[in-house]
């Protein structure tokens with residue numbers, strides 16, 4: 001039982017009521033009554049359509065949640081962390097990945113905003129800058145080669161917040 005079933009049931013009930021009135025009262029619905037019948041019918045049909053859409057959306061969201069969401073993050077997960085002590089540095093200065101879809105997730109335990117970005121061989125993508133406690137994620141489709149991962153917050157890359165990403 002959901003909103004769509006309820007709306008559909010009301011619509012069916014309405015049809016039965018109309019038929020019954022039409023049979024028992026000659027001349028139904030008469031002047032004015034016709035307009036009311038049309039209006040109620042329109043509202044019920046519209047309700048059924050809206051309910052169908054809402055129900056469909058809710059069911060697809062439930063399905064996505066059941067499947068675990070975000071399929072991209074799982075495949076090639078690389079994790080780094082911003083320096084906890086406030087240095088402009090990552091917890092690691094080198095990462096390795098296989099060619100294809102590469103994702104770097106960066107935890108930010110520091111007291112200032114950081115992010116993680118990838119640059120090299122024509123690729124330049126930046127993850128979102130995150131507050132302390134947040135996680136910045138960057139993804140790119142990478143061919144074999146040497147890339148740089150860095151924090152694009154003003155001055156951080158120059159300050160040493162950078163490392164080497166080797167893709168094989």
Ligand SMILES: [Cu+2]
Pocket residue numbers: 113114115151152153156161
């Ligand atoms: Cu930074």
